[in-house]
Amino acid sequence: MKHQTDRTSPASRRDFLKTSALAAAAAVPAAPAATLAQAAATPPTSKDPYALAARFNRFLRVTDVTDGLDAVGRADLTLMDPSIRPLWMGMRFFGPAVTMRVVPTNRRMPVVSREDALKQHDIWGEMGGWHTSIDPHLKRGCVIAMSTGGAKECGYWGSNNSLDMMSRGVAGIVTDGYCRDTDEVIMQKCQVACAGIGRTIIPGRVELVDVQQPIAVGGALVRPGDIIGCDWDGCVVVPVEVAEEVLAIAARIAVEDKKQRRRLYDRLGRKPDETVDWEAAAEYFKDLL
Helix, strand or coil: CCCCCCCCCHHHHHHHHHHHHHHHHHCCCCCCCCCHHHHHHCCCCCCCHHHHHHHHCCCCCHHHHHHHHHHCCCCCCCECCCCCEECCCCCCEEEEEEEEEEEECCCCCCCCCCCCHHHHHHHHHHCCCECCCCHHHCCCCCEEEEECCCCCCCCCECHHHHHHHHHCCCCEEEECCEECCHHHHHHCCCCEEECEECCCCCCCCEEEEEECCCEEECCEEECCCCEEEEECCEEEEECHHHHHHHHHHHHHHHHHHHHHHHHHHHHHCCCCCHHHCHHHHHHHCCCCC
């Protein structure tokens, strides 16, 4: 008699990912999300990723959230590869993921004339280089997460389109690919975390094939609605189904850490700064402590 195994078939695994993605996306309200300031003013009473992310954005570091993820049994599973880093020190954001997937293309861009040199992206679009659009899914406070499928050097994000995303209220961009025009991206304070710095443009190198589907970024699963965090220590994913518990645990950890370091500041005669303002953090998180 043949013994049955617990191994999940590829088809059932795909169904699981699709179902979990739909569940995460369903937690995002159809109506336009409130601004981060409005969401932060009132503690969330449901699993609204935008309201939850607003609370993560106050007082919490990626390390606090990582410790919270450890406490709920997600140790290491949600850490993106450390090569994915913010472009400039001081960058910090948390926000629900809007996902996009690009893949390496196997066709070339045609040679263009001087007159058409400024139309390269339009030409690539007409050739089917963008099979879909991310624009309808953007909401104030979201984080764009992009998987590149191991594409070679391609500066998908640059000084123009990343600034455009910031102007639409996108909190940050996280990609396992490259960013270019980085002098301007840093000067403009565009919140881009990437795996490398590139020089090339999109046409003839990658094609956008999916939006709002589960993707892998830096070895971590990212679904629409999962909360992505970033600071100088790196990037982390908070699965939306454990976000409330992670928030509560991370808040306790952050307040205690600030309190302990305040004592050390006092011992050293150092003037307190915002990183040790445990009273403000305790007041903000008082419903969770």
